[in-house]
Amino acid sequence: MAAATRTRVAATLGRHPVGMILAAPYAVYLAIVFAYPFGFSIWISFHDYFFAAPGAIVDHPFVGLDNYKAVLTDPAVRESFGNIGVFLIINVPLTTALALVLAVALNRVVHARTFLRVAFYVPYVTASVAVVGVWLFLFNSDGLVNTVLGPLAPDPSWLVNEGLAMPVIALFVTWKQLGFFILLYLAALQNVPKELYESASVDGANGWNKFWSVTVPAVRPATALVVILALITGANLFTEPYLLTGGGGPNGASTSPVLLMYQRGLQQGEPDFAAAIGVLLVIGVLIVAWINRRFIEGRD
């Protein structure tokens, strides 16, 4: 009898129903903080949504694709997506290449291992706000970088130059995030079978050949992950244009979509417009991620 009851419970709730209780807080958290806002975001983007006085009951009529039309025809939005394109074209290849090369080099290091790893990881664990302060100081018009460059210093200076503001931000983010990606590549390198290198040596491959024909293909899944995470980091760009270039300057040359979401959605009170930017941004990330997947992981 007891056994029969237990079987029935197991059939409906699983062998360990207590698992539902243990996982419940996390499940509720995901529902409140991710699932519901996710749906809400898409809902807002299709409605005329605005901030009303607290307690006021207001109508938010369905407006179809109006918000999307407004977003897509807005020159500032287009510019911000273009800026992110510039950012990604510099940041993603630089990040991937440097992280892989440094991980391979660090993987073989015997001496000063701790010092070297800490040096490359430390920007990753430090707050952007803190290191932005130093970069402002370094890339200021009379900062150290321009002092060293002397007559070669760009005019207007880095952060106030329309052509250079975004590349400096891309460089900053590469430096800031590289440690994390080195870590991912180091993990992937531990799983590369040693025999592959040995048989390559037997075939007379030199170091460079081995890197290209053994290491690079073997860490391909990690490369796909690194590219996607770098892409998401880039799409989330906010702190750097907000602080480093004084709110996306000069003339909007370093405005990012998320900065625009903050300015238009919360500062100027158009959350529906901002929600539409968010949805388009995510669709953009998904498309680029999908292309990258086909490109890096082959034809499957």
Place this chain on the structure above:
Amino acid sequence: MRRWPTAVRYVLLFAGALLFLFPFYYMLIGSLQSSPDTSVGGAFPTSGLTLANYQDINSRVDLLGSLVNSGIFTGGVLLCTVVFGVLAGYALARLHFRGRGTLFVLVLLVQVIPFQLLLIPLYVLIVRGYGLADSYLGMILPFAINTTAVFIFRQFFLQLPDDLFAAARLDGAGELRILWSVALPLVRPALLTAVLLTFIGPWNEFLWPFLVTKQADMQPLAVSLANYISNVSSRAANPFGAILAGACVLAAPAVALFIAFQRQFISTDIGSGVKG
């Protein structure tokens, strides 16, 4: 890479490491100089170092109060992540219950939902709907349980041998007891890794607490320092000195913790956690 001599590799690695560390060195030096010296020699001063910039930033930004706010924000996230994250990680790894598959798919999906999509709805809900502006709960809520940490916990509980759990269950131990006295002691290194990884999230976070806190006395240090950088600094005598002093205070706890526990940043742990 036999053709590429070891010495060259070390020279390049050390050059890279010094280049990576230079901004940190410059941050410290700049915070100790009474007036900004951007000459090359100024990066290696021999005298004239002062703590005046720290007093200056402290008079404009309540450093101690901001640090306490950062601490409460970070501590709340750590507490929720460790308690609820471990429970969820254990359940996902070791228990068979209805909805486990669905929950795990959700965990995977959360990893790919970028925060920017949730920015507006979370602001509308938390600040406008629940009235949690300028509160610790409002700051903590979107970060409360770090999904990467849940992943790491799950991964480590999965790696424990099945026999261990079978034996404990045969002895009649309940699941909570097995988790507490059998599984947890064995995954202590993972716990530390996850705690460190979780710590740097809220401690360094700027965008969300910036949106939630408008009152200066509720702002974490990252927010009050950023506000100082973007608004007030132009009026200070040595704005860069004060900014860099604040930056050192903000960076120090995370960097110190990281260096003290850098062994816990073992690449394989975090790699397996991220890869699922």
